[in-house]
């Protein structure tokens with residue numbers, strides 16, 4: 247299928263994020279497949295590393311600032327940046343302003359202000375920038391959507407994920423009870439407060455498993471790593487899959503997770 | 506002295522770090538069920554009443570503005586309150602810290618020749634450990650709020666700021682009452698339980714002429730003190746005694762009487778899921794022939810002015826103690842309140858307690874959050890709790906990172922190394938390469954890691970981790986040579 251007519255010569259650069267690069271390259275590949283199918287000319291900056299979230303959230307402000315500065319400089323000439331991770335986008339929108347205000351000079355502040363509106367989370371990019379809801383996906387499975395805290399309350403994705411999911415052919419959606427409750431990941435919280443995190447995970451797993459879905463999806467691989475780790479440990483019979491992979495999936499080229 | 510009056514007191518100075526303190530709770534099914542059940546009930550009521558209010562967000566904005574303005578001009582409004590309250594016959598005392606507040610209160614009680622005193626629920630008095638102090642000084646304090654009676658008789662500590670006995674269920678209340686009041690045939694019928702409490706209370710109300718209260722608000726414009734409660738026991742305490750002592754944090758002040766319009770709407774809905782609080786008691790100084798004839802207000806600083814001086818942290822003092830943040834908190838839901846080691850548990854406690862302790866104690870509390878943001882979303886005065894948590898975390902790191910023991914702490918070491926790796930792409934890529942090799946050593950045949958060393962073991966104690974993929978994304982991208990993109994042009 248070719249959706250190139252929808253958006254002629256739209257260009258975007260992919261900020262894959264450090265943990266997706268290392269642990270979930272299939273999500274990155276799916277974003278590439280999906281966006282290129284929609285006619286986006288995709289670029290990838292080879293020098294990218296991390297947004298600084300892990301450091302900022304653990305209290306290492308100086309280190310977080312260095313990474314923020316690096317990211318702003320790296321992308322200062324880039325037109326549009328797509329990020330398949332709402333928590334990293336939330337980091338940039340919520341925490342960069344304070345860090346850069348406090349520790350950056352006027353030039354950096356200026357560069358950041360110019361960059362900020364050009365950064366999109368994946369579902370924002372599809373809906374707000376490309377104006378598409380039906381991305382031509384086919385995924386004939388029972389799926390439950392987990393709304394990550396950063397997507398829900400951090401960057402207010404609203405109904406965007408559902409507008410995209412509703413157009414996926416063959417997919418049956420099952421609503422997650424207590425949708426707005428945290429899964430307990432919280433970055434270094436999951437090891438610093440491992441037992442509380444596990445208790446939160448246990449409660450979330452009850453809700454997720456009660457849906458009887460085959461796949462649990464989200465726009466953040468961090469939550470999915472948490473839930474997926476529990477599913478694997480418990481032989482729960484459910485798998486996790488990033489929404490990008492569902493949206494990239496077609497009859498001709500099904501998602502890698504199905505292989 | 507972590508133990509006074511034979512039972513542990515919630516004191517951040519002696520509390521275990523949060524990750525340790527939670528362990529017995531997490532293994533206690535009864536307690537977790539009590540907490541989750543009580544919270545679900547309050548949450549459902551709140552959600553309904555918030556939903557029916559079409560101007561909820563405007564009310565929050567107004568409340569936030571009122572509280573911010575009051576704090577930014579706190580000195581002015583406190584002096585105004587003092588002046589108006591004094592003019593109306595009250596006596597205002599200023600206490601720099603807990604010790605001074607306790608001494609002021611004890612001196613007043615001595616002047617009154619009081620050996621007993623009745624109390625309305627006040628978290629601030631728990632903050633300054635007033636009851637054990639009075640007891641040690643020969644004054645017996647009797648709580649009159651139903652939940653506080655349960656705790657006092659059961660020798661328990663509060664676990665919530667609005668529903669202090671939230672962790673105790675009805676059959677446990679029956680056990681406590683029957684044991685301490687000598688009522689062998691008491692059932693767990695709510696009517697019988699309330700009757701037992703009423704009989705116990707009436708004697709105190711009629712007999713003891715001195716009372717201590719907290720305050721929900723102090724109105725600067727009129728010198729009025731406001732206490733809201735649901736039982737009417739507070740009203741008894743405020744009207745029957747001859748002498749009343751009100752203990753209030755200096756942040757409780759509101760500029761104008763009219764501000765109560767906004768605050769009382771938000772507080773009732775947020776705290777108990779009611780449109781209006783059942784009992785709203787307001788009094789200004791002394792009214793001849795009506796109510797207490799001697800009235801003291803003790804204004805407590807106890808670390809508050811140092812919080813006020815800091816830009817990000819200042820918002821902590823906007824709090825109106827509605828507890829909505831803990832009711833929505835997924836951490837509090839699992840742990841209840843005691844693990845926070847402070848009379849202020851939950852998200853507000855996680856930011857308030859370490860600050861009241863000048864960051865000398867309770868350093869584990871800013872980390873007792875997954876930063877899910879639910880607290881900020883419900884807070885009626887819009888305190889950005891996650892933002893303050895992060896600020897406090899950075900203060901903890903600044904305190905700790907120079908210490909020798911932290912040098913080899915896996916978390917500190919890991920984050921320092923990671924920061925270097927993220928500074929150059931080639932370093933990051935080299936680390937990914939060697940990390941991948943290392944991971945392969947511990948990856949099982951099923952492609953997953955079931956057990957990790959060091960801090961990683963904290964992850965694998967309840968979850969697996971998928972093994973590292975053979976190719977990173979950037980490796981894949983480089984190998985692909987951007988072919989399809991060029992086609993798409």
Ligand code: SF4
Pocket residue numbers: 775823824825826827828829830831853880883884885886887888
């Ligand atoms: S921080 Fe906000 S939500 Fe929490 S108790 Fe205070 S006012 Fe209520």
